[in-house]
Each structure stands twice: as structure tokens, then as C-alpha cells.
Amino acid sequence: MKPTGNSDWFSVQAELVKKTVSTMPAHFQVNYKDATKNNHETLTVCSSEVFYVPKRLVTDFIDLVDLVGDMDLHYKVAVPMFFLSMDSPQNFDPVLGSMVYKRKSASFNTSSSLYSAKAPAVHPWSISSEQDFIKLVQQMAEGDPLLMELV
């Protein structure tokens, strides 16, 4: 991923999305255009640290990967484009909407204060020692008590 603020990178990615969408079969185009009808000039970028693809959409996903081919489309642009083409956002399950999310920064360190067992997912997190790992597992045990047997 290019550094934030690189307008050329966004322009190129937006152009590649436009090109890919124009080659999509009609049902994908309808979904994509419907989802973006109020935002024609925008580029959807999703960090995609965690996502789920149901079996019923696997074939669609493969077809869309084939359409992208060798184009230099970044996965943080490609994956949301796939999702918006495969189904309406209204049909997405909102389970990950409440995940704990913080941008990575130069000052980022493993922070136990960021973790919450009530969230579906927590990002970012890094483990640099066995002690970190044990601490995380202990915190996770609030959600899954069986984890305490590991530490």
C-alpha cells in the first residue's frame, strides 16, 4: 500500500475499479452500481483485516478475481469492490461492525487496554513475547473460560 495522501495511487485504483466494473457480467454491475449510485466519484477502500465469504458466494468471488486478472488492484480496494458486486450491503451481516479498531501508528505498542472480550474482533494487536501471549489469553478467557486451561 502506498503512503496515505498519494493522489496518483487513488486515481489509478479508481480507474482500475471502473475498468473492472465495465467488464463485469450484468448482475454484478447492477449490484455494484446500485450500492455506489450516490457516490459515483468515490473509491471504496476497506482495510479488510477480517471478513467472511459464505459458500454460496465463493463462485462469484472466483469469477471476480478472474476479471481482475493481472491488474494491479490492491486487495483493500478489490475486496470491497467484490462484496459490493456480489450482494447488496443491506444483506451483509453486521456482526463485525462493532469490532475494536485503531489505526496503526509509529507509537503503537501492544496495549492490553485496547482489548475487549465483548467485541467481535480487535485490531491491531501484536505479540512480542510469551508473556504478552499469556496476558492476551487470560483476557480472552473472559469470553471463552476454557482458554484458562492453556495458561
Place this chain on the structure above:
Amino acid sequence: MLLTVSLYVYFRHLPKIFDRYSSAEGFLFVEDDTVLNYWNLLQADKSKIWTTDKVQHFHQYFQLLFVLLS
């Protein structure tokens, strides 16, 4: 079946994973710097897409779209 792999397996390689685990009910992808609290996902609908609305990059000339879960 639930499969967890690193997202750094680039999306072009995902079809190979789909083929390898063709009996899976779905595929959950998680980056290796993300903790997954699996006990909070049990009620989620495994026939639907799950994604976040977390947009990581922003540029002043582009109004990014936060539509994924809107």
C-alpha cells in the same frame, strides 16, 4: 467448516483455498495482527458476507465511502 488464514495470502490466491476446502460452509479471513473473539460470532449468519466498515486510508481529494455496513 471455519477456516482462518492470513489475509497476506493475496486475494488472487484465495480461489485455490476455496478449491482445497470445497466442503467448507464459508471462509473467514483474519490478518495476523487482529484478534478474533470467536465466541461473539456464533450468532452471525453464515450465509451472508461479514465485513467491517473500517476505512484505513484517506485522501483529501477523495471522499471515501463508508457503505459496507450502512
